[in-house]
Amino acid sequence: MVAGSLPPHMILPNKHGIANYMTDCSVLRTFRRDIKLCCMKRQKKLPSKNLHHEHGYGAASRVFVLSDLHTDYPENMAWVKCLSTVKYRGDILLVAGDVAETYKNFVLTMSELKDRFQSIFYVPGNHDLWCRLDGHNYLDSIEKLDALLDACRILGVETRPRMVGGLGIIPLLSWYHESFDREKDINGIRIPSLEMACKDFHACKWPQGLSSKDVSLAQYFDALNEKNRDLIEDVRRHSSQIITFSHFLPRPELCPEKRMLFYPNLPKIIGSDCLEGRLRSIHGKDGSSEACHLFGHTHFCWDAVLDGIRYVQAPLAYPRERKRRMNGGEDWLPFCIYYDGHLGERLSPCYWSDYYSYNKRQPENTKLAPWVARFYSR
Numbered sequence: 582m583v584a585g586s587l588p589p590h591m592i593l594p595n596k597h598g599i600a601n602y603m604t605d606c607s608v609l610r611t612f613r614r615d616i617k618l619c620c621m622k623r624q625k626k627l628p629s630k631n632l633h634h635e636h637g638y639g640a641a642s643r644v645f646v647l648s649d650l651h652t653d654y655p656e657n658m659a660w661v662k663c664l665s666t667v668k669y670r671g672d673i674l675l676v677a678g679d680v681a682e683t684y685k686n687f688v689l690t691m692s693e694l695k696d697r698f699q700s701i702f703y704v705p706g707n708h709d710l711w712c713r714l715d716g717h718n719y720l721d722s723i724e725k726l727d728a729l730l731d732a733c734r735i736l737g738v739e740t741r742p743r744m745v746g747g748l749g750i751i752p753l754l755s756w757y758h759e760s761f762d763r764e765k766d767i768n769g770i771r772i773p774s775l776e777m778a779c780k781d782f783h784a785c786k787w788p789q790g791l792s793s794k795d796v797s798l799a800q801y802f803d804a805l806n807e808k809n810r811d812l813i814e815d816v817r818r819h820s821s822q823i824i825t826f827s828h829f830l831p832r833p834e835l836c837p838e839k840r841m842l843f844y845p846n847l848p849k850i851i852g853s854d855c856l857e858g859r860l861r862s863i864h865g866k867d868g869s870s871e872a873c874h875l876f877g878h879t880h881f882c883w884d885a886v887l888d889g890i891r892y893v894q895a896p897l898a899y900p901r902e903r904k905r906r907m908n909g910g911e912d913w914l915p916f917c918i919y920y921d922g923h924l925g926e927r928l929s930p931c932y933w934s935d936y937y938s939y940n941k942r943q944p945e946n947t948k949l950a951p952w953v954a955r956f957y958s959r
C-alpha cells in the first residue's frame with residue numbers, strides 16, 4: 582500500500598481460535614480498553630466450530646481468504662512456503678490481490694499455493710501491476726495484467742466466476758479513483774501529495790487515456806468485468822451463497838476516518854464507486870445473510886456488515902506490520918470464511934471494524950488522533 586503511512590492495527594483469530602488481535606502499538610492505547618471489552622463480549626458468543634478448522638470438519642470444501650501477500654519480502658515468501666501441504670488439500674483459497682511486484686515471485690507464490698490448496702481464485706492488486714523491476718518485459722501495466730492472467734491460466738489459478746457446489750465465487754476487477762473520497766479533508770498539516778505517497782503513480786505505466794488522476798482507470802477495470810457478464814449472471818441465479826472479491830474497497834466506511842490515519846489522504850487511493858455498484862448488482866441492493874465481499878489493499882483486518890453485505894479483509898501485510906500483531910504475527914494463517922456448506926455466522930474480531938461497531942463514524946471531525954498529531958508535530 583502506501584509506504585510508511587499505516588500502522589498495523591489488527592489481527593484475525595489465530596489457529597487456536599483465540600481473538601488475540603490486540604496490537605501492541607502504543608499509540609492505540611486510548612482505545613484498548615473499549616476494544617477489550619467489546620472483544621470479551623463477543624467472545625462469549627463465538628461458536629467453537631467457527632474458528633480455524635482442521636481439515637475434515639465437514640464434507641464440503643472450506644474457503645479461506647488472504648490478501649496482500651507481498652512475497653517480494655523474503656519473510657512473506659517464507660510464510661507461504663511454511664503453509665501446511667496437507668491441511669488445505671480439499672480447500673479453496675481466495676487471493677484478493679497484491680501477491681508480488683515481480684512476475685517471477687508472482688508465479689512462484691501461486692505455484693506454492695496451488696500445491697497446497699485444491700483451488701485458488703485471484704484478482705490483481707496494484708502492486709501486481711507495477712512495472713518498476715521487470716517493466717522492460719511489458720509495454721505497460723495492462724500488458725502485465727494480461728501476462729499475469731495468462732500465468733494463472735497455465736497454473737490453473739481461477740480468475741473468472743465459478744460455482745463450487747452451491748457457493749458462487751466471483752472475482753471482480755477494480756481500480757481506485759480519487760473522487761471515491763467524499764469526506765472532509767484534514768487541513769493545517771503538511772500531508773504529502775498522492776504522487777509522493779503512493780508509488781503506483783510511478784511504478785505503474787498506463788496506455789494513453791488511462792490515469793490514476795481521474796476515473797478512467799476505475800471505469801476501465803470495472804468494464805473488464807463485463808466480459809464475465811453471462812458467467813456472473815449464471816452464478817447469481819444458481820448459487821445459494823455468493824462470495825465476491827476485489828483488491829480495492831467498495832465503500833469508504835471500510836477504512837478508518839482520516840483523522841486516525843498517518844496518511845490522512847489514504848481514502849483517495851483505495852476504492853471505487855463502480856465496484857460497490859457492481860457487487861450490489863450481484864448481491865442485491867439490500868444484500869442478504871448469504872452475501873459476502875472480500876477485499877484487500879489497506880492492510881487493515883476488517884469484518885463488518887454494511888447494508889446487508891458482509892465485508893471482510895484478511896491481509897498478510899508487510900513483515901513489519903505483522904510483527905506488531907500479537908505473538909509477532911507468527912501464528913497468522915489464512916482466514917476461513919466458509920465451511921461445512923455455510924458462510925461463518927459471526928463477525929471476526931478485528932480492531933477497527935470492532936471500533937466502528939461501537940463508535941459512530943464522524944468524518945466531519947478533523948481533530949487528529951493523538952498518534953497522528955504526534956507524528957505530524959515531529
Ligand SMILES: [Fe+2]
Nearest residue numbers: 679706707878
Ligand atoms: Fe494494494
